[in-house]
Amino acid sequence: ERAREILESVKERDETRLGVEAMELLDAYGIETPEGAIIDDPADALEVAEEIDGNVVMKIVSPDILHKSDIGGVKVGVSNEDVYDAYEDLITRAKNYQPDANILGVQVQEMVDLDNGVETIVGMNRDPQFGPLMMFGLGGIFVEILEDTTFRVAPVAESEAEDMTKEIDAAPMLRGARGNEPVDIDGITETIQRLSQLVTDFPAILELDINPLVALPDGVKAVDVRLTVD
Ligand code: ADP
Ligand code: MG
Missing domain, CATH: 3.30.1490.20 (ATP-grasp fold, A domain)
Structure with missing residues:
Protein backbone atom coordinates (compact mmCIF):
# COMPACT_ATOMS: atom_id res chain seq x y z
CA GLU A 1 0.00 0.00 0.00
CA MET A 111 28.09 4.09 7.10
CA VAL A 112 28.02 0.52 5.91
CA ASP A 113 31.10 -1.61 6.61
CA LEU A 114 32.46 -2.18 3.09
CA ASP A 115 35.66 -3.78 4.46
CA ASN A 116 33.65 -6.79 5.59
CA GLY A 117 31.07 -6.65 2.82
CA VAL A 118 30.76 -7.19 -0.92
CA GLU A 119 29.13 -4.59 -3.15
CA THR A 120 26.60 -6.35 -5.35
CA ILE A 121 23.92 -5.12 -7.75
CA VAL A 122 20.33 -6.31 -8.00
CA GLY A 123 18.34 -4.83 -10.84
CA MET A 124 15.49 -5.15 -13.29
CA ASN A 125 15.07 -4.17 -16.91
CA ARG A 126 11.95 -4.78 -19.00
CA ASP A 127 12.95 -6.66 -22.10
CA PRO A 128 10.56 -6.30 -25.07
CA GLN A 129 10.76 -10.03 -25.70
CA PHE A 130 11.16 -11.61 -22.26
CA GLY A 131 9.45 -9.07 -20.01
CA PRO A 132 10.93 -8.11 -16.63
CA LEU A 133 14.50 -9.40 -16.45
CA MET A 134 16.05 -9.60 -13.00
CA MET A 135 19.79 -9.05 -12.87
CA PHE A 136 22.33 -9.93 -10.19
CA GLY A 137 26.04 -9.25 -10.20
CA LEU A 138 29.05 -7.69 -8.64
CA GLY A 139 28.22 -4.08 -7.83
CA GLY A 140 29.81 -0.76 -7.02
CA ILE A 141 32.38 0.59 -9.46
CA PHE A 142 33.01 -2.90 -10.86
CA VAL A 143 29.68 -3.31 -12.66
CA GLU A 144 30.63 -1.74 -15.96
CA ILE A 145 34.22 -2.96 -15.98
CA LEU A 146 33.66 -6.60 -15.15
CA GLU A 147 30.15 -7.14 -16.52
CA ASP A 148 29.87 -10.04 -14.10
CA THR A 149 26.08 -10.43 -14.16
CA THR A 150 23.37 -13.03 -14.54
CA PHE A 151 19.67 -12.76 -15.52
CA ARG A 152 16.28 -14.43 -14.91
CA VAL A 153 12.76 -13.52 -15.95
CA ALA A 154 10.62 -12.21 -13.06
CA PRO A 155 8.91 -13.45 -10.99
CA VAL A 156 11.88 -15.55 -9.86
CA ALA A 157 11.48 -18.58 -7.61
CA GLU A 158 13.71 -19.08 -4.59
CA SER A 159 15.77 -21.76 -6.35
CA GLU A 160 16.32 -19.46 -9.34
CA ALA A 161 17.46 -16.61 -7.08
CA GLU A 162 19.84 -19.03 -5.34
CA ASP A 163 21.24 -20.13 -8.68
CA MET A 164 21.89 -16.49 -9.60
CA THR A 165 24.13 -16.05 -6.55
CA LYS A 166 26.12 -19.12 -7.64
CA GLU A 167 26.47 -18.23 -11.31
CA ILE A 168 28.51 -15.04 -11.29
CA ASP A 169 32.30 -15.32 -11.66
CA ALA A 170 32.70 -13.54 -8.32
CA ALA A 171 30.57 -16.14 -6.49
CA PRO A 172 33.58 -17.32 -4.43
CA MET A 173 33.85 -13.78 -3.00
CA LEU A 174 30.39 -14.19 -1.52
CA ARG A 175 31.31 -17.50 0.03
CA GLY A 176 34.35 -16.14 1.82
CA ALA A 177 37.43 -16.14 -0.38
CA ARG A 178 40.92 -15.39 0.99
CA GLY A 179 40.06 -15.68 4.64
CA ASN A 180 37.13 -13.24 4.48
CA GLU A 181 33.92 -14.13 6.25
CA PRO A 182 31.15 -15.44 3.97
CA VAL A 183 28.33 -12.96 3.41
CA ASP A 184 24.61 -13.46 3.96
CA ILE A 185 23.70 -15.22 0.72
CA ASP A 186 20.18 -15.98 1.97
CA GLY A 187 19.77 -12.22 2.37
CA ILE A 188 20.77 -11.71 -1.27
CA THR A 189 18.40 -14.46 -2.43
CA GLU A 190 15.57 -12.89 -0.47
CA THR A 191 16.31 -9.43 -1.85
CA ILE A 192 16.23 -10.71 -5.45
CA GLN A 193 12.82 -12.27 -4.76
CA ARG A 194 11.43 -9.21 -2.97
CA LEU A 195 12.53 -6.93 -5.80
CA SER A 196 11.09 -9.38 -8.31
CA GLN A 197 7.78 -9.14 -6.43
CA LEU A 198 7.90 -5.32 -6.43
CA VAL A 199 8.42 -5.05 -10.19
CA THR A 200 5.78 -7.73 -10.82
CA ASP A 201 3.27 -5.79 -8.70
CA PHE A 202 4.09 -2.49 -10.44
CA PRO A 203 4.42 -2.76 -14.23
CA ALA A 204 4.91 1.04 -14.28
CA ILE A 205 8.45 0.48 -13.01
CA LEU A 206 10.41 0.19 -16.27
CA GLU A 207 13.84 -0.32 -14.76
CA LEU A 208 15.33 -0.36 -11.30
CA ASP A 209 18.82 -0.86 -9.85
CA ILE A 210 19.96 -1.34 -6.29
CA ASN A 211 23.65 -0.53 -6.64
CA PRO A 212 25.20 -1.29 -4.33
CA LEU A 213 23.34 -3.88 -2.34
CA VAL A 214 26.07 -4.38 0.26
CA ALA A 215 26.19 -8.02 1.35
CA LEU A 216 27.59 -8.34 4.87
CA PRO A 217 28.25 -11.42 7.03
CA ASP A 218 25.08 -10.70 9.04
CA GLY A 219 22.69 -9.21 6.48
CA VAL A 220 22.35 -7.09 3.37
CA LYS A 221 21.79 -3.35 2.95
CA ALA A 222 20.44 -1.48 -0.07
CA VAL A 223 22.67 1.59 -0.04
CA ASP A 224 21.59 3.22 -3.32
CA VAL A 225 18.67 2.91 -5.70
CA ARG A 226 17.56 4.42 -8.99
CA LEU A 227 14.56 3.68 -11.13
CA THR A 228 12.61 4.77 -14.18
CA VAL A 229 8.81 4.74 -14.24
CA ASP A 230 6.48 5.37 -17.15
P1 ADP B 1 26.16 6.77 -7.03
O1 ADP B 1 26.03 5.37 -7.51
O2 ADP B 1 25.03 7.64 -7.47
O3 ADP B 1 27.47 7.38 -7.35
P2 ADP B 1 26.09 5.62 -4.31
O4 ADP B 1 25.10 5.96 -3.26
O5 ADP B 1 25.99 4.28 -4.92
O6 ADP B 1 26.04 6.79 -5.42
O7 ADP B 1 27.53 5.80 -3.70
C1 ADP B 1 28.70 5.53 -4.44
C2 ADP B 1 29.61 4.60 -3.67
O8 ADP B 1 29.90 5.19 -2.38
C3 ADP B 1 29.01 3.24 -3.36
O9 ADP B 1 29.18 2.34 -4.43
C4 ADP B 1 29.78 2.85 -2.11
O10 ADP B 1 31.07 2.35 -2.46
C5 ADP B 1 29.97 4.19 -1.39
N1 ADP B 1 28.89 4.38 -0.40
C6 ADP B 1 27.69 4.96 -0.63
N2 ADP B 1 26.91 4.92 0.47
C7 ADP B 1 27.63 4.30 1.43
C8 ADP B 1 27.38 3.96 2.81
N3 ADP B 1 26.23 4.24 3.42
N4 ADP B 1 28.37 3.32 3.49
C9 ADP B 1 29.54 3.04 2.89
N5 ADP B 1 29.84 3.32 1.60
C10 ADP B 1 28.90 3.96 0.87
MG1 MG C 1 25.25 3.66 -6.75
Missing part, protein backbone atom coordinates in the same frame (compact mmCIF):
# COMPACT_ATOMS: atom_id res chain seq x y z
CA ARG A 2 2.77 2.39 0.94
CA ALA A 3 4.52 1.47 -2.31
CA ARG A 4 1.38 2.32 -4.30
CA GLU A 5 1.15 5.72 -2.59
CA ILE A 6 4.77 6.52 -3.38
CA LEU A 7 4.44 5.57 -7.03
CA GLU A 8 1.18 7.51 -7.40
CA SER A 9 2.73 10.65 -5.96
CA VAL A 10 5.57 10.24 -8.45
CA LYS A 11 3.08 10.06 -11.27
CA GLU A 12 1.31 13.20 -10.05
CA ARG A 13 4.60 15.08 -10.11
CA ASP A 14 5.16 13.90 -13.67
CA GLU A 15 8.57 12.47 -12.87
CA THR A 16 10.03 9.49 -14.63
CA ARG A 17 13.42 9.11 -12.96
CA LEU A 18 13.95 8.59 -9.26
CA GLY A 19 16.94 8.17 -7.00
CA VAL A 20 17.40 7.59 -3.28
CA GLU A 21 14.19 9.51 -2.58
CA ALA A 22 12.57 6.20 -3.59
CA MET A 23 14.26 4.15 -0.86
CA GLU A 24 10.93 3.89 0.95
CA LEU A 25 9.75 1.65 -1.89
CA LEU A 26 12.39 -0.85 -0.84
CA ASP A 27 11.44 -0.51 2.84
CA ALA A 28 7.84 -1.24 1.85
CA TYR A 29 8.96 -4.58 0.39
CA GLY A 30 11.09 -5.50 3.39
CA ILE A 31 14.44 -4.76 1.76
CA GLU A 32 16.70 -3.35 4.44
CA THR A 33 18.20 0.11 3.88
CA PRO A 34 20.75 1.96 6.02
CA GLU A 35 19.54 4.24 8.77
CA GLY A 36 19.19 7.84 7.65
CA ALA A 37 17.00 10.57 6.23
CA ILE A 38 16.71 13.10 3.44
CA ILE A 39 16.70 16.69 4.68
CA ASP A 40 16.97 20.09 3.02
CA ASP A 41 18.66 22.14 5.71
CA PRO A 42 22.15 21.85 7.27
CA ALA A 43 20.83 22.04 10.84
CA ASP A 44 18.55 19.07 10.14
CA ALA A 45 21.49 17.25 8.57
CA LEU A 46 23.44 17.64 11.79
CA GLU A 47 20.49 16.44 13.84
CA VAL A 48 20.21 13.27 11.75
CA ALA A 49 23.98 12.72 11.85
CA GLU A 50 23.99 13.02 15.64
CA GLU A 51 21.38 10.29 15.91
CA ILE A 52 23.58 7.92 13.92
CA ASP A 53 26.54 6.19 15.58
CA GLY A 54 29.91 7.33 14.23
CA ASN A 55 30.62 9.09 10.95
CA VAL A 56 28.01 9.30 8.20
CA VAL A 57 27.70 9.32 4.42
CA MET A 58 26.13 12.37 2.76
CA LYS A 59 24.69 12.33 -0.77
CA ILE A 60 23.07 14.86 -3.05
CA VAL A 61 19.42 14.00 -3.76
CA SER A 62 18.20 15.15 -7.16
CA PRO A 63 16.26 13.40 -9.92
CA ASP A 64 18.58 15.27 -12.30
CA ILE A 65 21.73 13.74 -10.78
CA LEU A 66 21.50 9.98 -10.76
CA HIS A 67 25.22 9.27 -10.94
CA LYS A 68 26.06 11.09 -7.76
CA SER A 69 29.75 10.12 -7.42
CA ASP A 70 30.46 11.50 -10.91
CA ILE A 71 29.94 15.05 -9.63
CA GLY A 72 31.47 14.47 -6.17
CA GLY A 73 27.97 14.09 -4.80
CA VAL A 74 28.77 11.32 -2.31
CA LYS A 75 30.83 12.05 0.81
CA VAL A 76 31.86 9.03 2.85
CA GLY A 77 33.04 9.21 6.48
CA VAL A 78 31.75 12.67 7.41
CA SER A 79 32.21 13.53 11.09
CA ASN A 80 29.56 15.56 12.91
CA GLU A 81 31.74 18.65 12.85
CA ASP A 82 32.07 18.47 9.06
CA VAL A 83 28.35 18.05 8.35
CA TYR A 84 27.64 21.76 7.68
CA ASP A 85 30.55 22.15 5.25
CA ALA A 86 29.70 18.89 3.52
CA TYR A 87 26.09 19.99 3.10
CA GLU A 88 27.03 23.32 1.51
CA ASP A 89 29.63 21.68 -0.72
CA LEU A 90 27.14 19.08 -2.02
CA ILE A 91 24.60 21.78 -2.92
CA THR A 92 27.30 23.90 -4.59
CA ARG A 93 28.51 20.95 -6.66
CA ALA A 94 24.99 20.15 -7.79
CA LYS A 95 24.32 23.75 -8.84
CA ASN A 96 27.65 23.98 -10.67
CA TYR A 97 26.86 20.78 -12.51
CA GLN A 98 23.39 21.92 -13.54
CA PRO A 99 22.18 25.37 -12.45
CA ASP A 100 18.51 24.47 -12.87
CA ALA A 101 18.75 21.02 -11.29
CA ASN A 102 15.81 20.06 -9.11
CA ILE A 103 17.57 19.54 -5.77
CA LEU A 104 15.42 17.69 -3.24
CA GLY A 105 18.03 17.87 -0.50
CA VAL A 106 20.79 15.78 0.99
CA GLN A 107 20.64 12.25 2.30
CA VAL A 108 22.45 11.61 5.58
CA GLN A 109 23.09 7.90 5.89
CA GLU A 110 24.68 5.43 8.25
Whole structure:
Protein backbone atom coordinates (compact mmCIF):
# COMPACT_ATOMS: atom_id res chain seq x y z
CA GLU A 1 0.00 0.00 0.00
CA ARG A 2 2.77 2.39 0.94
CA ALA A 3 4.52 1.47 -2.31
CA ARG A 4 1.38 2.32 -4.30
CA GLU A 5 1.15 5.72 -2.59
CA ILE A 6 4.77 6.52 -3.38
CA LEU A 7 4.44 5.57 -7.03
CA GLU A 8 1.18 7.51 -7.40
CA SER A 9 2.73 10.65 -5.96
CA VAL A 10 5.57 10.24 -8.45
CA LYS A 11 3.08 10.06 -11.27
CA GLU A 12 1.31 13.20 -10.05
CA ARG A 13 4.60 15.08 -10.11
CA ASP A 14 5.16 13.90 -13.67
CA GLU A 15 8.57 12.47 -12.87
CA THR A 16 10.03 9.49 -14.63
CA ARG A 17 13.42 9.11 -12.96
CA LEU A 18 13.95 8.59 -9.26
CA GLY A 19 16.94 8.17 -7.00
CA VAL A 20 17.40 7.59 -3.28
CA GLU A 21 14.19 9.51 -2.58
CA ALA A 22 12.57 6.20 -3.59
CA MET A 23 14.26 4.15 -0.86
CA GLU A 24 10.93 3.89 0.95
CA LEU A 25 9.75 1.65 -1.89
CA LEU A 26 12.39 -0.85 -0.84
CA ASP A 27 11.44 -0.51 2.84
CA ALA A 28 7.84 -1.24 1.85
CA TYR A 29 8.96 -4.58 0.39
CA GLY A 30 11.09 -5.50 3.39
CA ILE A 31 14.44 -4.76 1.76
CA GLU A 32 16.70 -3.35 4.44
CA THR A 33 18.20 0.11 3.88
CA PRO A 34 20.75 1.96 6.02
CA GLU A 35 19.54 4.24 8.77
CA GLY A 36 19.19 7.84 7.65
CA ALA A 37 17.00 10.57 6.23
CA ILE A 38 16.71 13.10 3.44
CA ILE A 39 16.70 16.69 4.68
CA ASP A 40 16.97 20.09 3.02
CA ASP A 41 18.66 22.14 5.71
CA PRO A 42 22.15 21.85 7.27
CA ALA A 43 20.83 22.04 10.84
CA ASP A 44 18.55 19.07 10.14
CA ALA A 45 21.49 17.25 8.57
CA LEU A 46 23.44 17.64 11.79
CA GLU A 47 20.49 16.44 13.84
CA VAL A 48 20.21 13.27 11.75
CA ALA A 49 23.98 12.72 11.85
CA GLU A 50 23.99 13.02 15.64
CA GLU A 51 21.38 10.29 15.91
CA ILE A 52 23.58 7.92 13.92
CA ASP A 53 26.54 6.19 15.58
CA GLY A 54 29.91 7.33 14.23
CA ASN A 55 30.62 9.09 10.95
CA VAL A 56 28.01 9.30 8.20
CA VAL A 57 27.70 9.32 4.42
CA MET A 58 26.13 12.37 2.76
CA LYS A 59 24.69 12.33 -0.77
CA ILE A 60 23.07 14.86 -3.05
CA VAL A 61 19.42 14.00 -3.76
CA SER A 62 18.20 15.15 -7.16
CA PRO A 63 16.26 13.40 -9.92
CA ASP A 64 18.58 15.27 -12.30
CA ILE A 65 21.73 13.74 -10.78
CA LEU A 66 21.50 9.98 -10.76
CA HIS A 67 25.22 9.27 -10.94
CA LYS A 68 26.06 11.09 -7.76
CA SER A 69 29.75 10.12 -7.42
CA ASP A 70 30.46 11.50 -10.91
CA ILE A 71 29.94 15.05 -9.63
CA GLY A 72 31.47 14.47 -6.17
CA GLY A 73 27.97 14.09 -4.80
CA VAL A 74 28.77 11.32 -2.31
CA LYS A 75 30.83 12.05 0.81
CA VAL A 76 31.86 9.03 2.85
CA GLY A 77 33.04 9.21 6.48
CA VAL A 78 31.75 12.67 7.41
CA SER A 79 32.21 13.53 11.09
CA ASN A 80 29.56 15.56 12.91
CA GLU A 81 31.74 18.65 12.85
CA ASP A 82 32.07 18.47 9.06
CA VAL A 83 28.35 18.05 8.35
CA TYR A 84 27.64 21.76 7.68
CA ASP A 85 30.55 22.15 5.25
CA ALA A 86 29.70 18.89 3.52
CA TYR A 87 26.09 19.99 3.10
CA GLU A 88 27.03 23.32 1.51
CA ASP A 89 29.63 21.68 -0.72
CA LEU A 90 27.14 19.08 -2.02
CA ILE A 91 24.60 21.78 -2.92
CA THR A 92 27.30 23.90 -4.59
CA ARG A 93 28.51 20.95 -6.66
CA ALA A 94 24.99 20.15 -7.79
CA LYS A 95 24.32 23.75 -8.84
CA ASN A 96 27.65 23.98 -10.67
CA TYR A 97 26.86 20.78 -12.51
CA GLN A 98 23.39 21.92 -13.54
CA PRO A 99 22.18 25.37 -12.45
CA ASP A 100 18.51 24.47 -12.87
CA ALA A 101 18.75 21.02 -11.29
CA ASN A 102 15.81 20.06 -9.11
CA ILE A 103 17.57 19.54 -5.77
CA LEU A 104 15.42 17.69 -3.24
CA GLY A 105 18.03 17.87 -0.50
CA VAL A 106 20.79 15.78 0.99
CA GLN A 107 20.64 12.25 2.30
CA VAL A 108 22.45 11.61 5.58
CA GLN A 109 23.09 7.90 5.89
CA GLU A 110 24.68 5.43 8.25
CA MET A 111 28.09 4.09 7.10
CA VAL A 112 28.02 0.52 5.91
CA ASP A 113 31.10 -1.61 6.61
CA LEU A 114 32.46 -2.18 3.09
CA ASP A 115 35.66 -3.78 4.46
CA ASN A 116 33.65 -6.79 5.59
CA GLY A 117 31.07 -6.65 2.82
CA VAL A 118 30.76 -7.19 -0.92
CA GLU A 119 29.13 -4.59 -3.15
CA THR A 120 26.60 -6.35 -5.35
CA ILE A 121 23.92 -5.12 -7.75
CA VAL A 122 20.33 -6.31 -8.00
CA GLY A 123 18.34 -4.83 -10.84
CA MET A 124 15.49 -5.15 -13.29
CA ASN A 125 15.07 -4.17 -16.91
CA ARG A 126 11.95 -4.78 -19.00
CA ASP A 127 12.95 -6.66 -22.10
CA PRO A 128 10.56 -6.30 -25.07
CA GLN A 129 10.76 -10.03 -25.70
CA PHE A 130 11.16 -11.61 -22.26
CA GLY A 131 9.45 -9.07 -20.01
CA PRO A 132 10.93 -8.11 -16.63
CA LEU A 133 14.50 -9.40 -16.45
CA MET A 134 16.05 -9.60 -13.00
CA MET A 135 19.79 -9.05 -12.87
CA PHE A 136 22.33 -9.93 -10.19
CA GLY A 137 26.04 -9.25 -10.20
CA LEU A 138 29.05 -7.69 -8.64
CA GLY A 139 28.22 -4.08 -7.83
CA GLY A 140 29.81 -0.76 -7.02
CA ILE A 141 32.38 0.59 -9.46
CA PHE A 142 33.01 -2.90 -10.86
CA VAL A 143 29.68 -3.31 -12.66
CA GLU A 144 30.63 -1.74 -15.96
CA ILE A 145 34.22 -2.96 -15.98
CA LEU A 146 33.66 -6.60 -15.15
CA GLU A 147 30.15 -7.14 -16.52
CA ASP A 148 29.87 -10.04 -14.10
CA THR A 149 26.08 -10.43 -14.16
CA THR A 150 23.37 -13.03 -14.54
CA PHE A 151 19.67 -12.76 -15.52
CA ARG A 152 16.28 -14.43 -14.91
CA VAL A 153 12.76 -13.52 -15.95
CA ALA A 154 10.62 -12.21 -13.06
CA PRO A 155 8.91 -13.45 -10.99
CA VAL A 156 11.88 -15.55 -9.86
CA ALA A 157 11.48 -18.58 -7.61
CA GLU A 158 13.71 -19.08 -4.59
CA SER A 159 15.77 -21.76 -6.35
CA GLU A 160 16.32 -19.46 -9.34
CA ALA A 161 17.46 -16.61 -7.08
CA GLU A 162 19.84 -19.03 -5.34
CA ASP A 163 21.24 -20.13 -8.68
CA MET A 164 21.89 -16.49 -9.60
CA THR A 165 24.13 -16.05 -6.55
CA LYS A 166 26.12 -19.12 -7.64
CA GLU A 167 26.47 -18.23 -11.31
CA ILE A 168 28.51 -15.04 -11.29
CA ASP A 169 32.30 -15.32 -11.66
CA ALA A 170 32.70 -13.54 -8.32
CA ALA A 171 30.57 -16.14 -6.49
CA PRO A 172 33.58 -17.32 -4.43
CA MET A 173 33.85 -13.78 -3.00
CA LEU A 174 30.39 -14.19 -1.52
CA ARG A 175 31.31 -17.50 0.03
CA GLY A 176 34.35 -16.14 1.82
CA ALA A 177 37.43 -16.14 -0.38
CA ARG A 178 40.92 -15.39 0.99
CA GLY A 179 40.06 -15.68 4.64
CA ASN A 180 37.13 -13.24 4.48
CA GLU A 181 33.92 -14.13 6.25
CA PRO A 182 31.15 -15.44 3.97
CA VAL A 183 28.33 -12.96 3.41
CA ASP A 184 24.61 -13.46 3.96
CA ILE A 185 23.70 -15.22 0.72
CA ASP A 186 20.18 -15.98 1.97
CA GLY A 187 19.77 -12.22 2.37
CA ILE A 188 20.77 -11.71 -1.27
CA THR A 189 18.40 -14.46 -2.43
CA GLU A 190 15.57 -12.89 -0.47
CA THR A 191 16.31 -9.43 -1.85
CA ILE A 192 16.23 -10.71 -5.45
CA GLN A 193 12.82 -12.27 -4.76
CA ARG A 194 11.43 -9.21 -2.97
CA LEU A 195 12.53 -6.93 -5.80
CA SER A 196 11.09 -9.38 -8.31
CA GLN A 197 7.78 -9.14 -6.43
CA LEU A 198 7.90 -5.32 -6.43
CA VAL A 199 8.42 -5.05 -10.19
CA THR A 200 5.78 -7.73 -10.82
CA ASP A 201 3.27 -5.79 -8.70
CA PHE A 202 4.09 -2.49 -10.44
CA PRO A 203 4.42 -2.76 -14.23
CA ALA A 204 4.91 1.04 -14.28
CA ILE A 205 8.45 0.48 -13.01
CA LEU A 206 10.41 0.19 -16.27
CA GLU A 207 13.84 -0.32 -14.76
CA LEU A 208 15.33 -0.36 -11.30
CA ASP A 209 18.82 -0.86 -9.85
CA ILE A 210 19.96 -1.34 -6.29
CA ASN A 211 23.65 -0.53 -6.64
CA PRO A 212 25.20 -1.29 -4.33
CA LEU A 213 23.34 -3.88 -2.34
CA VAL A 214 26.07 -4.38 0.26
CA ALA A 215 26.19 -8.02 1.35
CA LEU A 216 27.59 -8.34 4.87
CA PRO A 217 28.25 -11.42 7.03
CA ASP A 218 25.08 -10.70 9.04
CA GLY A 219 22.69 -9.21 6.48
CA VAL A 220 22.35 -7.09 3.37
CA LYS A 221 21.79 -3.35 2.95
CA ALA A 222 20.44 -1.48 -0.07
CA VAL A 223 22.67 1.59 -0.04
CA ASP A 224 21.59 3.22 -3.32
CA VAL A 225 18.67 2.91 -5.70
CA ARG A 226 17.56 4.42 -8.99
CA LEU A 227 14.56 3.68 -11.13
CA THR A 228 12.61 4.77 -14.18
CA VAL A 229 8.81 4.74 -14.24
CA ASP A 230 6.48 5.37 -17.15
P1 ADP B 1 26.16 6.77 -7.03
O1 ADP B 1 26.03 5.37 -7.51
O2 ADP B 1 25.03 7.64 -7.47
O3 ADP B 1 27.47 7.38 -7.35
P2 ADP B 1 26.09 5.62 -4.31
O4 ADP B 1 25.10 5.96 -3.26
O5 ADP B 1 25.99 4.28 -4.92
O6 ADP B 1 26.04 6.79 -5.42
O7 ADP B 1 27.53 5.80 -3.70
C1 ADP B 1 28.70 5.53 -4.44
C2 ADP B 1 29.61 4.60 -3.67
O8 ADP B 1 29.90 5.19 -2.38
C3 ADP B 1 29.01 3.24 -3.36
O9 ADP B 1 29.18 2.34 -4.43
C4 ADP B 1 29.78 2.85 -2.11
O10 ADP B 1 31.07 2.35 -2.46
C5 ADP B 1 29.97 4.19 -1.39
N1 ADP B 1 28.89 4.38 -0.40
C6 ADP B 1 27.69 4.96 -0.63
N2 ADP B 1 26.91 4.92 0.47
C7 ADP B 1 27.63 4.30 1.43
C8 ADP B 1 27.38 3.96 2.81
N3 ADP B 1 26.23 4.24 3.42
N4 ADP B 1 28.37 3.32 3.49
C9 ADP B 1 29.54 3.04 2.89
N5 ADP B 1 29.84 3.32 1.60
C10 ADP B 1 28.90 3.96 0.87
MG1 MG C 1 25.25 3.66 -6.75
